[in-house]
Amino acid sequence: MMRSLEKFEWQQQNKFVISSSSKRSLIANIGTTAIIIGLILTANLCWIPKVLAQEMGMSTAASIGDRKIVSHFDIVPKIVRVGQNALMKIFLADQNTNQKIIHVTVRMDISKDGKHVLGEFFHSHDGVINISVRQASSGVTSPATYTIGATMDDLTNAWIADPGSPIFVNGNIFSHPGTYKIILEVTTIDNDKTDLAQPLTYEYNIQVSP
Numbered sequence: 001m002m003r004s005l006e007k008f009e010w011q012q013q014n015k016f017v018i019s020s021s022s023k024r025s026l027i028a029n030i031g032t033t034a035i036i037i038g039l040i041l042t043a044n045l046c047w048i049p050k051v052l053a054q055e056m057g058m059s060t061a062a063s064i065g066d067r068k069i070v071s072h073f074d075i076v077p078k079i080v081r082v083g084q085n086a087l088m089k090i091f092l093a094d095q096n097t098n099q100k101i102i103h104v105t106v107r108m109d110i111s112k113d114g115k116h117v118l119g120e121f122f123h124s125h126d127g128v129i130n131i132s133v134r135q136a137s138s139g140v141t142s143p144a145t146y147t148i149g150a151t152m153d154d155l156t157n158a159w160i161a162d163p164g165s166p167i168f169v170n171g172n173i174f175s176h177p178g179t180y181k182i183i184l185e186v187t188t189i190d191n192d193k194t195d196l197a198q199p200l201t202y203e204y205n206i207q208v209s210p
Contacts, residue, residue, distance in 0.1 A: 073088070101127050147171065180206045
């Protein structure tokens with residue numbers, strides 16, 4: 001009887017030891033898993049701003065005085081197809097304060113494979129330039145001609161949108177698949193009367209699908 005009791009007590013003690021060891025192992029595994037998940041989430045969070053910046057087309061900053069001016073460029077739809085209408089949005093901001101720049105004049109040059117497709121000056125008093133590209137009929141393939149639906153501003157010698165509308169570019173701008181280069185030269189900021197001594201230049205690429 002005594003041996004049976006001692007054996008029972010030994011089994012209970014070892015069961016407790018094994019159980020405690022298992023718990024410690026389980027806790028250690030949970031801790032390791034939590035650390036790995038945390039590292040993965042941290043890596044993803046660090047990567048997200050770069051993706052958003054690329055989608056929004058935020059440029060590198062250019063210095064004017066104590067301001068770091070960046071250009072934001074966006075196009076809708078994100079994937080432009082041949083013959084599809086598209087809306088481009090451009091504005092400048094001070095990277096230090098996130099304050100939008102007003103009275104912006106931009107010369108936009110669009111080219112593909114070294115051939116110029118569009119070259120015009122656009123202006124916005126509030127700093128946001130919206131350009132709606134309305135493609136020509138499918139039977140027209142030459143991008144040589146286009147018309148502008150906007151008002152010519154005599155002071156800046158640039159196209160300015162009519163109230164409540166974007167600037168319309170009517171023509172076959174994105175007529176072939178491939179990479180289109182957009183160069184923006186900013187010639188005025190802050191007011192309409194003073195040209196920058198050295199224009200700010202920003203460059204973007206648009207991929208056009210078949």
